[in-house]
Amino acid sequence: MNLFRYFRARRACLLAFALAVAGAPALAGSSGSATIHSSQGSLELHSSGNGVYVAVSKPSSYWSYASGDQIASVAGRPVRTPEDIFSILRATSASTVDSVVSRSGTTLSVTLKVYNYRSSMPPAPPPPPPPPGA
Known part of the structure; x- marks a missing residue:
């Protein structure tokens, strides 16, 4: 019986540790990556310490981002996750929005066509x- 209690207590500790390492935002549905087709x-797209990283953009002319871009803001609002970008694009009534990116060490402003994203995100x-x- 003592052995059973020992392993049950350790299992609870391991579960708590795994949840702490994984991070609560992932459990709440906030994703650190997204792929849209x-x-x-x-x-x-992937979350990174400096915004959102563009891993793949094919073709870049459609999405306005290039593979390797680091997205800092969309429509003047800072972004940390792909969902931040999607929520800004869902909320706007504009047909285009500006986005600030770092591309090969240079800060650029790129214009996104909102329709391209709304139909896919x-x-x-x-x-x-x-x-x-409550």
């Missing part, structure tokens, strides 16, 4: 549940 090509995440007793 259209009939024109695909775009793969994932749906908005569900809202968080209300707090207990």
Whole structure:
């Protein structure tokens, strides 16, 4: 019986450690990467310490980003995750928005065609549940 309690306690500690290492945002549905596809090509984005990294952009003329770009902001708002970009594009009524990127060490402003993204990006995440007793 003592051996059973020992392993059960260790399993709980390991689970807590794994959740702490994985990070709560991933559990809450906030993704650190996203790939979107259209009939024109695909775009793969990853969160990084300095914004959002463009891993793949094919063709770059459709998405306005090039592979290797580091996206700092979209429509004047800083971005940290691909979902930040998608939520800004979902909320705008403009047909184009400007984005600031670092490309090969140079800071550039690129113009995104919102339609290209809206037709391909994932749906908005569900809202968080209300707090207990609300």
